[in-house]
Every structure is written in structure tokens, then in C-alpha cells.
Amino acid sequence: MTGVPHPRYEVVIGLEVHAQLRTRSKLFSPAPVTYGAEPNHSVHPVCLALPGVLPVLNGHAVELAIRVALASQCHVHPQSIFARKNYFYPDLPKGYQISQYEEPLATGGWLDVRMPDGNGGERKRVRLHRIHMEEDAGKSIHDAAVAGDATHVDLNRAGVALLEIVSEPDLRSPAEAAAYLRALRSLLRYVDASDADMERGNFRCDANISLRRHGESRLGTRTELKNLNSFRFVEAALEAEIRRQASLLDAGEKVVQATLQFDPASGRTRVLRLKENADDYRYFPDPDLVPLVLSDAQIERVRKTLPEQADARCERFQRQQGLPEEDARLLCESRALADFFEAAAKRHGDAETLVNWIRRDVLHALGEHGIEIEASRLTPEALADLVERVRQGGVTAQSARALIPELVLSGGDPLRLIQERGLEAVSDTGELEAAVDAVLREHAGHVERLRAGEEKVRNFLIGQVMKRTGGKADPAALRRVLAQRLGEGGS
């Protein structure tokens, strides 16, 4: 039902995304930010909340947050305030989380999101309610295999810098929500603010969702879905919650304001707590921190460091390189991929051919190895050289393609590899004639059928010759020799 409007209700969705900022140290502590470190090894007295410690704001985190705010057209406030959100939990060492509450860093921006094809593939402006900085909590480990009947606490993540990006309730379907998330992830990566990797938990999503009759202007009662930790879950969870709310409304019952969790196993949403039981977080400005004051000059300095935005770049690729929109968009989804393409295109003028190689071979190899373009050892120059070599006929496309996975994983100079492995295309007529003759002898039956006019058999024979030459036969030369040996044409 993706993209298909609900028959009876309009779906209203707003998303809260927590993105981990790409800083070396934590938001208020000198402890390093790590991934996969020994539990409780990336810590410092500040993030352990030892008696007497005080927070000091990480300036780099502020800069990254401003980048995101500017890239999403937000108004960055000249003053914002860090507040304490008070609650007790073992993975929250201070007993409060430092966040921004009444006066956030930025408000009022938007993302122009290309909506899924079911919605006509149009762009839609999704407004941002606010962007603010806060610190992450640690991790409670209830896993019996690790902790027995106890709970273990790992504070490596405690205090890591997060950016919370809250959208207005402008999304009208799970598919739109997913499209918005992808656009936001792309933006975060574009401005180098976050790895925005859902699997590593540094891009997390909560959703607010309500239904109302078509044409109704008042919002329905909303529920909050927590911890939607993959793109697949986001859509599935929202679909499930739409079904749940719709069946309540259909039965004339009321939706109760609540926080829910999606259970992927059952495909259903489950109520965690009702709003009446909501915690009172006793927010107040953190007296250990001074207001964050940003001058126009500071904000403008950050603005100057922003890279070209994905949308602008996508349009430029279409205009300058003559790429089809679909290809340009694919490349611009990731800044690293777009950078890769641009560098390759600089060396090899045929942008369209390059894109084909990237789409068909490079992305495939990355997927096979499970790595991102950033981790690839294949340089744009190497790809450009390889594609050029194919164009010149120095290597067959087949041999070249076979090299890509290795280049992605280990790097190297493709031209040297071709030479070292003897992958040069065989266009030497003598060698080709011998191979063709052998194939024609072995497959006399097929030769008969071809002569009888069954043209598709020709490809079979070509394939057999290719196989014999280890894929190195230059296709044009091969066709010529085959025709000659079959006595065709007569040239």
C-alpha cells in the first residue's frame, strides 16, 4: 500500500531523528568517541558523573550542528540554552541529560524531499520544527548471556554528541516518511555532520503519527513510535500503527495518547506507556553551562565551509554532464559517490559510460563486500583508466568487469593488472582463427543450424570462443573471424 492513500483517513506523521555528530570527543567531556570499544573504556570523570565534574561544550559539535541547520535553511539562534532533563536510569550517570529545551539552536527550516513514485515522484517541502544538540545516554545490557540476572551498564556512549532534528507533521504516508529520512540522512552526510548509519545506531528515529478523516482540519490524537532503527522498520511500524489506529477509529473507539514500540516479529505495535504516566522531566537551564551565544560572523564563517548541496549538484550533473535525472540522483545520494563520479569524469569524458560502470559494477561490488564507497580502494582515476582501456579495445568489458571487485577491495593500477594477468584483448587473427576453428569443429551441429538461418546460434558460438580465450577475445575481431570462417560476406 506504499504511497496509496488510506481510503478513510488522512495519515499525519512527524519524525524526530537523533543523529550522532561526527566529533572526536563527546559533547561535554574529553572522552573519545569510539565504536565497538571495550565497555566503559571510552570514559572520563565527566561522563561518569563523578563528584565535582563540570561540562564543557565541544566547539566542533556546535560547528557541525550549525552546518546541518544552515543546510536545511533553519534560522540559527544568536542564543541558545542547555537545559537539564532530569530522570533516573542506570545508563544516565548524572541523573539528568543535558539537552536544549526552551531555547534550541535552530528553528524553522525545511527539506525539499523527492517523494516516492507512487506519490508522483514530486518534490515536497517538509518543514523542520527545530534542531537542537543533546548528549546521548549509555547502554543498559539486560542480555542474560552477558549479565545473568543483573543489568550491566556500558557508558562508552554516554555523553556522545547528538543532534535532534524534529520535523513538522508534514508527512502523509510511511513512504513519505522513509523518503524524508533518506533525504535527511543524505544531507547529514553531505555536510560531514554525521555518519548517519542506522545500523550503528548513529541515526535513530521516533515517529509521531495520527489519523483524521479526509477533509478534517483538526489533528487526531497522536501516538509516538520509539526506536525505529532501520528504514524497513520505519515503514513497517508506521503501516502497523496506521492499521491499529484505523481499526480503533473504525470501531468508534478513541486513540489514546501513548508511546509504542514496534515488534518486528509480530509486525505489530505495542504500547509501552500511556501519556498519563508520562515522566515529569523537571527541565531547567543547566547552571554549569553558560548560554551558547553565536555571532552572525561565526555563523557566516560556518556557512562558507558548506559544500554544494545534493539538489544543486544533481541539477548540475544533468546540465553539465548530460546525465539522465535518475542517474544524477543516484550519484548525489552520497556525497562521497558524487565526488567519486566527478573525479572519474574529469579524467574520462564519457560521463554516461562511467555512470553505467558505477551503477552496474562498482555499486554491485561494494554491496557484495558490504562496504561504503568511502571505504573502497578503487580510485576514480583507476576506474576512468579502466573504462578508457575498454573503449580502446585493449581489454574486453568482460575482463575489465571481473577486475572491479578486486580493485574495490585491494586497490591497484588496473592497467598493470591487465598486463600482469595477460588480460589484453586477443585481436591477433592467427590465435583467434585457431580458436574459432576449434569451436566450429566441436559444434558442427550448431554450425549447421546457423547456416540454416538460426541466427541466435551465432551468439552461442561466440560465447564458446570467448570461453576458449578466457574472455580475452576482442569481440569485434572475433565476429569478423567467425564470419570469415563460415564463409559469410566474403570481405
Place this chain on the structure above:
Amino acid sequence: MPAPLGSLRECREALDQGRTSSAALVEQSLARAEAHAHLSAFVRLRAERARAEAQEADRRRAQGEVRSPLDGIPLAVKDNLVRAGEETTCASRILEGFVSPYTSGVLERIEAAGAISIGSTNMDEFAMGSSTEHSVYGPSRNPWDPARTPGGSSGGSAAAVAAGIVPMALGSDTGGSIRQPAGFCGVVGVKPTYGRVSRWGLVAFASSLDQVGAFARSAEDAAHVLDAIAGHDPRDSTSIPEPAPSCAAALDGDVAGLVVGLPREYYAADGIEPGVLDAVREACAQLERAGAKLREVSLPHSEHAVATYYLIATAEASSNLARYDGVRYGHRAQGAHSLSEMYERTRSEGFGAEVKRRILLGTYVLSAGYYDAYYRKAQQVRTLIRRDFEQAFRGCDVIATPTMPETAFRLGERTEDPLRMYLSDVYTVSANLAGLPGVSLPCGFSEGMPVGLQLLAPPLEEARLLRVADAYQRHTAHHLARPPEPA
């Protein structure tokens, strides 16, 4: 009974002239502390470390290397400043056995200056109190009359200086916790401008009010201690980024033409003990005779100061003390069957009654539905109080008030009446709300107990404050009076 230690200046001169050594001073100090065990001024002595540091100081001095006017001289430290490898408890069961892995900014500085801490002093638990009775170690006693309180919360530090155990001590002042015990014990106690001294490693009570300061026998001595500990610390975001000018260098004894403001509201208040009022008026007259001018000033929002203070201080405390949950360090209740049971029992067992009272108050103050009426309103009144002082200081250079409306009360007398205890903070809390520097000086006696004169100055004017205090002491001898030696 070992003789009382002299003032910081006397100790320094004796060292400079080779009449004594750091080792001898530390021995004397430790012996004196033992002999005054009945005061419960100390909760922990660091005898062996202090002796080793004294030898180090004597070696330095022998080689002609003297780090500061404090070098090699004994010091006492309130038990809420952490030091790496040593226990800090804030006189609370919940921090029993807690050993910090890092050292506070203040102790780093004063140790770099060569001062030698002989031990940690008693205090009201988490610095919440005005009598040092709210301590897991039991109450401290006033050297002038052991049946009375030394004041609080830095009561142990004040008693240690008054009893001649050490010539200087560190304390912290959130609503008067240095000035009030200084007044009660007849010593000098100075609270610097908020942000002048690093809070890094000071166990927090109320973050926007807490400030580390010093006790000494004279304003001059206090100036030297303050010079050693003041200055910017990038680990404290509220630390003032400018360098602190020397206070000791500003002591020229000159108060000619200086205008001393007397807040109308403070002197008109009911409930000032007559002997206290007399002593303070006489001190002001003395300043006038020394060349200063007295002028009445007004602090119209004074009557709201105590209420404002207790709203803000408890609100911040309720949040600051949330970290004592038994999860990572300190006391943890045994045998709890659930997380909430562990929290409840840990905190019920770990905190004393006064701390619990303030956590409850503060939690209420910040609660949804009450925040605007209490916390936000208190912050607004705080701004008005700050403006009162800005306005008053347009017409005067310093403000003179009683430190307390009374002298030291008897132990146990107020423990059942916390409200009365809170109300006696009326003259001290405003300096914390406005972030001002303040000092309490001995200015005589009322019925045999010391009376404190409080001087307040505009922000960052510690040097002016201590110049006036020092000038007063050049003309008077109250600060030289000593409590009777115990039998």
C-alpha cells in the same frame, strides 16, 4: 598542649628567618588537631602525606626555591574538594569510601603554591546547613564555646583556623557557608566573586551559587590564599576568563574617601541581637574614623532574598545530587530486588534528613505546574536583587552589614526548626544570588561570642574588599583575639 599556630604571616616570617621548618609546623599542626579532637573540626587527617610534603617544602626552601607566600605552611580543606587518590565524602554516608581519580582545580593551585593540607574538615552534609550539625561524622564545636556551633556549612574549616590548628583553610560558600562560620568563630572568611575560583572538583551543592573561598586570621592572610587559588580554569564553563589581579598587592591601608554603604533594610530588620548591632555600628564608626564616609543605601528586594535563595539552591541541588544513585560509586543498598528499590533504599540510607528535605523541596520547585510560580519567579527576583546591588554600588564602594543577626547558637537548638535556621541567612545569601565577593571580619563580641562584620563589593573587586578589610584590621585588634585554650 602544643601552642597554637601563628597567622599565615607569622608562619611565613618564622620560616623565612629560619626559626622554624615546614616539618615543625606540620607536626605542631597535627598535634594541635589531635589535642582539639573534641571540636570535630577534622574528619580525616593526612598526617603521613603532610609530613612528606613538609620535607619536600623544607628541601625547596633550603635550595632557595620558595613557591609562594603559602609555601610549606599547613592548610585545612573542606571535605567537598576532591583530591586524586584520597577520600572525599562531603560528610555524607552516600560517599563513604569514595576516592576520586582526579584533583580539584583549587587544590591543584594551592598545592602548586606549596601549601600543605593536613586534612579534611567537617561540614554539613553536601554543604547544606548553617551549623555543621548535619554531618555523618557528628557536629563540630565552636572553639569559643564547645557547647555552641561553629556555624556552617564550612564549620570545620572555621573552627580549625580559630583554634590555631592551621593558619588557613579552604571552604565553600553557597549562601554564607564561609562568611557565617567565620563570623561565629571570630576569623576572616572570604567568598570571591562567582567564577573567580574554579569549581572543577568542588562537589556541587547549587551550581549557580557555589564558590570556593578561604579562611584565615587576617585579611592580609586571606588575600594571599585568594591570590593562590583565583584565576581562570577552562574546565569550568562559568569560570571568569580574565586573570585575577593580586589582592595582597592592593593592601595599602588607605580608606580615605572610600564610601561605605549601609543598607537601610538590613539595619532596620527585627531580630538583630543588640550586641551584634552595637559591634557592627562601632566597626562602621571605626572605618569612618579611618577616613571612610558612611552612606545609607537601599536594597529594596532584600526581604525576598532568603525565599529566592532556598528555591534556587534546592532546585539545583535536587538535580546535582541525582548522580548519587548507587550505580557507579559510593554507598549502594544491599539486597534490593528491583531498580527502583535500589534507588530508594540507597538514597534513603545514604542521605541525611536535611539533604533529603532539600532534595524534596527542589524537586517540587522544578515540577511541572510549579516551575513558573517558583523557579522561574525566583530567577526573576534574583535579577532584581542583582540590580539592587548595581544601583547601590553607584553610590558606594563597599557595603557593610552584620554577617549574621546573632552570634553562634547552641548545638541542637535549631535542628528541630529548619525554617529559623534558614531565616538567619538573611545577610549572606544575597551576595551569592548576585555573585558578589564578600568577606566576614571579626569586629568584637556579644556576650562573649565573636561578632562578624560583613563587607560586600561589586563583582571582581576582591582587591578593594580586602583592602578595606585590611585597613580596618590595621586600626583594630579584634582579629587577634584567641579563644581560650581547652583545659
